[in-house]
Amino acid sequence: MKIAFGVCSLGIGHATRSLPVIKKLVDEGHEVVIISHDRALSLLKRELPDLKYYDIPDYPIQYTEKAHQFIPYIIANSHRIIKSMIEYHRVFLSLDSRENFDIIVSDSRYDIFNRFKPSFLIMHQLRIMLKSSVMRGGTMIYNSYMSKFFRKIIVPDFQNNSLSGQMSHNVRFIPNEKIEYVGPLSSFKNRNLDRDIDVLISISGPEPQRTLFEKIVLSQIEDINGHVIVTLGRPEGIHSEEKNVEIYSFLPSEKREEIMNRAKVVISRSGYSTIMDLAVVGGKAGFVPTPGQPEQRYLAQHLKDMGITASMSQDQMNLRELVNDALKMKGFDGKHRVEESVERVLEVIL
Secondary structure, three states: OEEEEEEOOOOOHHHHHHHHHHHHHHHOOOEEEEEEOHHHHHHHHHHOOOOEEEEOOOOOOOOOOOHHHHHHHHHHOHHHHHHHHHHHHHHHHHHHHHHOOOEEEEEOOOOOOOOOOOEEEEOOOOOOOOOOHHHHHHHHHHHHHHHOOOOEEEEOOOOOOOOOHHHOOOOOOOOHHHEEEOOOOOOOOOOOOOOOEEEEEEOOOOOOHHHHHHHHHHHHHHHOOOOEEEEOOOOOOOEEEEOOEEEEOOOOHHHHHHHHHHEEEEEEOOOHHHHHHHHHHOEEEEEOOOOOOHHHHHHHHHHHHOOOOEEOOHHHOOHHHHHHHHHHOOOEOOOOOHHHHHHHHHHHHO
């Protein structure tokens, strides 16, 4: 079959979690055409250079420096975001008329679908965890409306013992039979290596918050004992080593998988893709949610309430204290096999 696979470009997490599904489809002989943008598109091209790609932009969202500015920014620019979604949906339909896809899969892109063909949405954020219950309800109504254009919504989470909590469970307005829970998706595997790295600090995410997070970490790094590795999440080729600390600007996915398998504690943003990676790899973690992102704030608190991970806000961050808190938590057991999730996805879409 000829399959269009749309991937959201807000960060690279959607690309990394879609990779094992795309690879499995290709291995089974299907023709997969990728639609994405920006860094997500670059990552997929690097991992799967032989596929056909189309660069179609998605959401014109810019992250703010102050946390409290983000939601007002989204509200003020909602008309522009919706207008762009309509425009890029028309671009995709024009592409579909030329390529004649049999199946359409979209990871968090509402613009990649055809109401007259089998279309599937991979999405974990069915309810946006805003502070206002009225606004949370509004996001469910919106997702309910958009779900009508897709045959199934595929949620990369467990139906029970959920990683995403109320973000993807007990959702009103969307029929239960339309939602398929398939388990976490990750391009990583549990490699059962010795945990010989004391702390891995992963700095990532959109600017300007990525740089602010980096400055805080580097100002407190001397307070941490043991073997410490810091990844900065930027493309420049920097590697420095001083005393017990190694700093890398960027690590390829295979090396990152190895280091995460070796780390006793991971300090990072609480993005859902990172959480799924940890669920597969296992280990303990302390999260610092990106300011202004209600999803990350909710996920960090949800996993802390479950006793799995520690968390701390960026404006009150104490790196040593966060590491110590993380060591007291039970952490992720790393027993989930991604192959099971991928097989479930293929059962749904094929």
